[in-house]
Amino acid sequence: MATGAIIAVVIAGAALSAFAAVQAGKAARAEGDFESEVLRQQAEREAVISRQAEEDFRLEGDRLIGERGSLLGVSGVESSSGSPLAGLGFLSSEIEVQALRLRSGGKTREMRLREQANLALFRGKTEQKAARTRAGASLLTGAGQAFAVGAGA
Secondary structure (H helix, E strand, O other), rough: OOOOHHHHHHHHHHHHHHHHHHHHHHHHHHHHHHHHHHHHHHHHHHHHHHHHHHHHHHHHHHHHHHHHHHHHHHHOOOOOOOOHHHHHHHHHHHHHHHHHHHHHHHHHHOOOOOOHHHHHHHHHHHHHHHHHHHHHHHHHHHHHHHHHHHHHH
């Protein structure tokens, strides 16, 4: 095979390798972008779900307190002072604590999903940069090999 043909093959191989690396980088970036968007949407959904769960819990708690107050009134117990009032107050505070726990758990899950989304985006960008570096290395290696072939001729 003629030296010129060998050089052409070496350069074509290096170019093809560089092109493949760039394409792989683009694919990794697209995958990172997609994964990030999916995780962001999940985080938004988690925020809505946890807010709704907190609201539902508070409504159920209010209904329960009202029911207990009515039962006390029907039974003739004065609920505006003493042990009945303390009991309703304790129930109310426990409902609030549980509602805040629901909120906190939802916020934690939401933040974890947002962090995962940021990480996926970062991974995609990093892989794209690494692929560009591999593409450059392939081109330089091919140029060096072509030079070596040409110098040996």
